[in-house]
Amino acid sequence: MTRRRWIADEVSGNQAALVGTHAAHLAVVLRARVGQCFDIATGEALRSGRITSVTPERVEFELGEEIPASGTANISLLLAIFKFDRMEWAIEKCGELGVARIIPLIARRTDPHLVRAAEKRVERWRRLGQQASEQSRRMAVIIVNEPMKVKDAASFSAPTRIVLAESEHQVMLKDALQSDSPSDELLLAVGPEGGWTEDEIGIFSRAGWISASLGSTILRAETAAIAATAIAMSELS
DSSP states (O other): OOOOEEEOSEEETTEEEEEHHHHHIIIIISOOOTTOEEEEEOSSOEEEEEEEEEOSSEEEEEEEEEOOOOOOOEEEEEEEOOOHHHHHHHHHHHHHHTOSEEEEEEOTTSOHHHHHHHHHHHHHHHHHHHHHHHHTTOSSOOEEOOOEEHHHHTTOOOSEEEEEOTTOOSOBHHHHHSOSSOOSEEEEEEOOTTOOOHHHHHHHHHTTOEEEBSOSSOOOHHHHHHHHHHHHHHHHO
């Protein structure tokens, strides 16, 4: 039987711990007890871990042998902010698929009231990311950045930078990922409901981003994010 995996909040030598609500879930909901063994991701390695102490505020582990773990592509998803219930679905599913980082973007077509409320949602998005990361047995928790403007995010550097654009009819995402010098590090930008404006596409273009398409159908933002992540993980992993 596959052991459940936890991503440690604290690591020191051969000791690790879960704290706060993270610990409460294991201690109270799952009724953990001293002596139980789990896989513990430390940020640098995956190791076996035996519980040595349990309280609702803190669960401590003694770390044992290192466990082989496969690597994944380093994908950062720049996700324009849209309706929170659907955006949270995208964050959860993209986290399960293996996205390393999500950068919420304030786009021209992002509803102003969502922009005002977004900063208060970041901690919730991070909790969802952590749950998705552990559920899918990842080595590290997905990082969720503070919201930022498109013009600032477009200046980020990576070997491959792709913006999904409805105006692109020639280059498919799969083709854009199959370059002469492939890299497993990718920045991937997905627009809001209604798509990017022309000036936003211009910002990406002038910064050297490649435009790509997911096909002729018009997808909801969360569908596009999940589909693009799945394609990218398949091509780069």
